[in-house]
Amino acid sequence: MSLAMIIAVGALASTGTFLVTSRSLSRIVLGFALLGHAAVLALLASGGRAGRPPIVDGSATAETANPLPQALSLTAIVISFGLTLYLLALARRQQMLTGDDLVEDDVEDRRIAATEDWVVLTSDETLAIESHHDDGSGAEADPNPASNVELNVESNEAHR
Amino acid sequence: MIARTSPIVRLAVRAVTPIALLIAAFVLFAGHNQPGGGFAAGLLLGAVIVLRTVAGLQQPRHAAVFLAVGGVIVGLEALTPLLWGQPLLDQVVVSRHVPLLGKVKTGSALIFDLGVVAVVVGLVIAVLDGFGAASLVDRGRRPIDDAPVDASVDTDSGRNR
C-alpha cells in the first residue's frame, strides 16, 4: 500500500472527525462528506496496487486494478452522497425552525443528569384496592428516604 | 442568478442540453462495457436539470413522479425473475445486430439501470425543489420570460426509455 494513500485517508479522517465534533450542523455535514471520502479511499487502498482500468478488452489483465474494491467504493460513494444530501436537508430544517443550525444538548439527558432521585414514579396513583380494611400498613418501619423533584409525583416521603 | 444577468449563459445552457442528453444516453448504454451506468447517467441528467434550473429555464418539479416510476421499475425488475423460478434480480442477456451500431449486447440489467436513472433524477429534483432553487431564480428584478419547462424533463426521460 502506498504511504500517500494512507496519509490521505488519515488526513481526511482527522479533518472529518474534527468537523463532525463541531456544534454547527453545516460543519458536521462537511465532516461527514470528508469521512465518506476517507472510507472510499481506504477501500480502494486495501484492494492492492494501482493498475489499469478493470475493463476486459482482450489485452493482458495482469496489471489490471482490483475491481472488487472499486465496486464497493462505488456503493460507498452513492451512500455517502445520499447521506450528505439528507444531512443538508436536516441542517436546513433546523435552520428553518430555530434560526441557526447549532446542535443543542439533549434536553432529556440533561434532565436525567440533573435529577437527584433515582425513582421516578409515574404510576397511576389513584387506583386503590377498596379492601374492607387496610391491613399490612403497619408491617415494618419503612425509612425509605426517597424524594422526587417531579411535580405531581408522589414520593415515598409524602406518605411518611 | 448568473442567468438573470446573462442571456448568453441561458443560450449556452439551452444549446448544451441536447448534447448532454446524448452523452447521458451513451453513458447509460455503455455501462456494461465501458465506464458509466444508470447512476452516472442519472447524475448527468440531474446535472443538466441543475444547469437549466439555475439558468432559469425550468422549475424543478415532479420529483415524486420520477421517484415512484424509478422505484416501481427497479422493484419489478428485481421481482420478475421470481415468476420464472429464477433467483431475485437474475439477469437475462440479449445480443442482436442493430444497424449502424453493429452487434449490441444488452440485458435486463438495462431496465434496472433505467429505474436507477429515474430515481437519481428524482433525487436531484428533490434537492433542487427542497432547497429552494426555484426561489433563487425568482428573486430577480424582473420575472423570468421563459415559462417553466417541465415538459422538457419528461421528454428527456421519455427519450431514454
Add this chain to the structure above:
Amino acid sequence: MIWFLLVLYVAAASATATLGGRLGRNALWIAAVPMAATALWSLTIVGSDDVVSAGFDWVPGLDVSILFRVDALHALLSLMVAGIGALVCVYSAGYFTSGAAGLGRFAATLVTFSGAMVGLVWADSVWTLFLFWELTSITSFLLVGFKHTDPVARTAARRALVITAGGGLALLAGFVLYVDAAGTAVLSDISPITGSTATAAAVLILIAAATKSAQVPFHVWLPGAMAAPTPVSAYLHSATMVKAGVILVAVIAPAFQETDVWKPLGLAFGLTTMIWGAIGALRHVDAKLILAWGTVSQLGLLIALLGIGTPKATFAAIALLVAHAVFKAALFMVVGEVDVRTGTRNINELSGLRRSMPITFAVALVSGLSMAGVPPLLGFPAKEAAIEAVLGLEGSERLLVGGLVIGGAVLTVAYTTRLLFGMFGRSEPMPDRRVAPSRPAMVVAEVVLAFATVAGFVALGGVTQLVRSAAVLVAPKAEVYSLLRWPGLTTAFIVSMIVVVLGSVVGVAVARRVVVGGPAARGAANVDALIDGIGRAARRVAGRVQHGSLPLYLATTVVMVALASAVFVVEIDADALYWWDNRAEAVLVVMIVAAAVAATTVDSRLGAALVLGAVGFSVAGLFVALGAPDLVLTQLLVETVIVVGFVLGLGRLATRFPTATRLWLAGRIVVSVLIGAAIAVALAGAASSPSGQPPVLDLATSAVADGGGNNVVNVILTDTRALDTLGEVVVLLTVAVGILTLTRTRSRRHHEPTESAT
C-alpha cells in the same frame, strides 16, 4: 393429566386477568377451580407408589428439558399447595368486599402463583424447577405490591423481589455447577457428588434456598411482605412459597450430603434463623408480624432438620412441613379475620375476643396449640419426631443442635401463648371498638384447616403413611419411622412437655408486659438503603456518562475506536509499504490534504462548500491515477450535485461559524489527530498482511461469461452484488422522500407566487 392441570391454571389466570373487572368476587371461584382439581388429583397419587411423569425437550442442544414427575412426595406437596390455595380463594371471597377494585388482578396473580408453585413441586429437572422458582418470585412481588398505591407495600415488594431474585441468580449458578458436576439435570436421577464444583454448587443452592425461605440474614423481606393482603400472607408467606427453599433443600440434599459444607451451612442457617425468628416474634405487637417472625423461626427449624440429614430428621422435616402449612395458614386467616372485623391487629389493643368470636377462637386455639406441639393435634407428633431426631444425634452435635432446637421450641410455645393470650385472652372488653359481623366464607376456610389439624391427629396412621411414602423418596431409610399418637414416656416426650410448660409460663409473662410499638426493622432498612444507594449511584453515573452533548459523545466513541486500533502498530511491516504508485497520486494526495485542512479552517459556509468541492474533485483525480474510471465519472457528478446542494441548502447563510472555547478546540484537535493516526495505522497494518493476490482474473472472466459485460466493476454491481445495488436505490429513494418531507413547508410557500405568475 399434568398438562391438563397446568393448562387449566393458565386458562384460569387468563380468564380472571381479562374478565376480572366484571367478575367481581366470582374471579376467586374461577381461580379456585384449577387448585381444587389439582388437590383432588394429588389425592389419588399421594401415599401410593404411583409415578406420573410428563415433559418435552426444550433446548435439545443444551440438554435442557421441561420435565414433571408426580410421585408420593411431589403429590403430597402439590396437595398442600393446591389444597390450601383453594381454601385461600374461599377465604378471600370473605376478605374482600364484592366491589373491591383489582379483584381480577388479585385472582389472576394468585392463580398464576399457585400454578407456578405446583410446577415447582412437580419439577423433575433443575431447569424446570428454576423456571417455576423465578415465576413464584415474580408473582410474590406482584402480590406483596398488590396495594401499589401504598409506598410501604411498594418498598416491601421491591425488597422481596431483590432478595429472592438475587437468590434466583445464585440458584441458576448453583444449578449450572450442579449439572456440570453430576452430569444430569434430572432430579429423579440424583446421586451424591463431591469435589470443589459440588461444594460451590452446594453453597450457592443453599444460599438460594435461604433467600426464598427467609433464613437469617436474608429473612428481612418476609416481615415486610406482610404488606400484602392477608390471604396472600396466609398462602405465599406461610404455607407455600417460603417452603420452596425447604423443598429445594429436601429434594437436592441427596446430591450434596457428602460435601463438607452442606451440613454445617444448613445447620448454621437453620438454627440461627430459628432462634432469631422466635425472638423477633416475641418482640412485635402486630399479630401478623408475630406470625411472620414465627414463620421465619419454623422455616429455620425445617432447614436445620434437613441439614442434619439423618433419615429420621428428614422424616420429621416433611411431617413438620405439612403440619406447619396447615396450622400457619389457619392462624394467618384468623388474624386476617380479626383485622377485618375489629380494625386492628395490635395485640395491645385486642382483648377478650374469645367471647365475641368463638369459632375463630376455637380455630386459633387448635392451630396455635398445634404450633406449640401440644397433643392431641397434628403438630404434636411432628414436633415430637423433630425432637426425637435431634436427640438421636451424638456427642457435641447433640448438645449444640439439641439445645438450640429445644430452646427454639420453648420460644415457639412462648410466642404462641403470647399471641393467643393477647388476642383472645384478658377479660376486659375492647374499648371503643365494635366487632363487625362475621363473614361465613372466612370462617369456612379456617374451620376446614382447623379440622385438618385435628383429623390429622385422629387419623395419624394415614398421615404417617403419606409422610413416610414421601420421605423415603429423599431418604430411603426413613421407612422405619412413624408418627406416634402416644409415644410413651420417652425422653423426647418428657422434653416436649417441659418445653410446653416452660414456654407457656414465659409466654404469659411476656404477654403481660405491654410492649409499645415494635422493634425497628434495621435489617430491612439497611436493605432498602442499599437498594436506594445503588439506584442513586446508577443515576449519578448515568448523569455523568449521559451528559447530552452530542460532540462529546462522538469524541468519546472516536477515542475508544482510536485506542482499539492502536494494537495494529505491531502488525505493520515496513517492506509492504512504499511512497506512491505514481507521481500524479502523490500530487493529488497533497491537494486533498491541503483542501481537507482548509475545510476545517474556513469560516464562511460558502467557502467551506467550495473547499469540499476541491476535496471531491481531487479525489476524482486520484481515482484516475488509481485506475478506476467508473469512480471518476461517478465522483465528478456526485461532487457537482453535492456542491450545488451545499450552495443552495446553506449558501445563503451569511453567518459565521460559532466560536468555541479554546480548551474544547484543543480537545477536538487532539481527538481528530488521534483517530486519523489510528486509522492510518490500521490501514498500514492491514496492508502488511495480505491474504493473497486479488482474484482479478477470475472476476474478469466471470464478468464476461456470466454478467455479459466487459466493465467488470459494473457487472459486479448490477449482477454479483445486485441486491446491494437494489438496497442502494432504496437508500436514494428514502433520502429523496426525506428531503421532500423535511423541506416541505418551506418549498410549498415558495411555489405559490411562481404558479400565480405563470
